[in-house]
Amino acid sequence: MIRTILMLCVLALASPGLAAPLTPAQVFARQTYAVAPHIWLIAKPAVTDPPFEGNVVVIEQARGLVVVDAGGAPVSGQAVVAEIRKLTGKPVTWLVYTHYHGDHNLGAGAIRAAWPGVQIVSSTRTRENMTGPPMAYVATYAKSYGDMAAFAAARAEDAKLPQALRDGWRRTAQAGPAMVEAYSDLKPHPADLTFESRINLADEIAPVEIAYLGRANTDGDVVVWAPRQRVLAAGDIVVAPIPYAAHTFPGDWVEVLRKLKAYDFKVLVPGHGAPQTDRAYLDRLIAALERVRAQVALLAKAGVPLEEVRKRLDLEPIRKAFAGDDPWLRFVLAVVFTGDLISNAYKEARGETVVQGKG
Template sequence: MRRMAGVFLAGALLALGSTSAALAVAPDPAQVAQVFARQTQAITARAHLIYKPAVTDPPFEGNVTVFEQRMGLVVVDAGGSPPSGEAIVAEIRKISPKPVRYLIYTHYHGDHNLGAGALRRAWPDLVIISTLKTRENMTGEPMAFVKTYAQSYSDMADAGARAAANPKLPDAVRAGWGRIAKAGPGLVAGYTGMQVYPADLTFTDRLWIPDDEAPLEVMFLGRGNTDGDAVVWAPKQRLLAAGDLVVSPIPYAAQTYPGEWIATLKKLEAFDFAYLVPGHGALQTDRAYIDKLITALQTVRDQVGPLARANVPLDEVRKRVDLKAMKSGFTGDDPWLAFLMDAVFTNDLISNAYKEARGEAVIQGAG
């Protein structure tokens, strides 16, 4: 077992795969179009959401928001693979014939930006924007996972095929692994030839993209999901694109800063939004999910903090905490969602809350 350095949503799942020299799962290009397909939802005037259906099945890739300004389009995030980028370009062309002028990355995780090449080819003049931190992460070690992406998905699909045949696992968990195994050849084919497109233009606090009908404010509100999350506020649409500060139906906690994350989420709640586009998952129209997420973060901090400060070892802390109620608030009684919840949220959040309580650093891109 190895801990995957990548910090996209699949990261913790990939840790379950075995490392082998050759691809255990052969790529199947014929599956790619279906596996990476996108759909579009009109949100309100001049704003659309492009999303990946079946959000809790792979590929675990982020939402894309498209704003229509007078002179062109502004796109938030770009999908997580070359074929996702192609699918997103096709969806954008259905929304408007205007060119994409700006592409904003919410953060550096590959599931939000590795489709950018297709947008750049379609609109060569587009300017890519991110926080300075996100650019640093995309040009540094945190992005190194791109080199082993196809291998990692091959490992995951291979592990999935074995788990799907394991009679000791609950039916819903076997079925979930079965969906990963089935998509495996398409995933391996899609996650090849990856190229990183770091931002052309960076900011540290705030950047305006003016327009009469859809002005946009791009902001860094504090650390949370990463050390450089950007959120995009459209005051006329009352729409907030939150990136992976908000991921649903299962939140994501890889290299997060629990205490600062809570403070940043409270800043999001202070916006007078009518629509919130999470990094993954369905469009939100109220604060209920953010409230639930804040409560979950606080619950983990409250339980882990005193134990961490008393020098209880991390493995022992994991045994002593009682997070059943918190977890079932997200997963209901679905065993597959419960598995995902531990894999991409609870386990990492405990580690990060432990480090936070002991004054240790959370390192972006660390396994």
């Protein structure tokens, strides 16, 4: 009898249909990749599975490190600290937030604990967002992910769904308990120092220029440029392979993407996803935004209601461009990109404001 139960347990663990929960350390684990001399990317490898964790870029200056973003939970920040310590004994002197979304800054406590002298810097708007209502969602983050994990576990068992979609839900359910645990004690660390448009961190080996180029992914995004290495950290203005559009300003976003194209970069590091060495993805993103903006503007000006606009848009070229035929990527694209992009483009066409922190 005991033997049979043990066998069932072994089968359950081996079966892709049943989810064996993972620990926070496994789920939020990071790897380090060299980007250029004195510059590294510390990333969560599985970028299209929850938790969606922002990239961290480390730039080594003569006397210390400039770190761009901090990971999205305390455990994630701890993983970032461990990876940095493998690279160098230099302290983190600057931590820059690209924007207010928690997947880029809720790991900051671990960085501050490891290097108490660190100065955190962001745009003025990002600090306002992090100290105001837009950041309030962190209080219910653990519960949201608990609900999502339960939903995901049911979907993983739904025989009517395509296998690739069920596999995506299974991976989500497997990570769920770890996300709930990781998000249970969150504390934002707003910037110590803010700026409106530009700030330079001079240095002899890796000078750094931080710039606000306009509203894009949020109303306070900044990019971090290392001109000597020609590396541009773009934050979530660029997210790959599936872009992200929750709190975006589509028209301004296109203008900012054109400004990114004008940087003479060798490597562009997106807010999530793999480093890019050309402008192909920027062009794909601009084309998608312009397509949706143009179609939505025509319909919005004709007084067509938003839900009807959603039905009438032809999104297939965008789905093909970003997700191919992968059912899971198509699902993620609808949830994090096209749905929000349409509502934000609709607001833009009608002269309404996109409220940060709300859909």
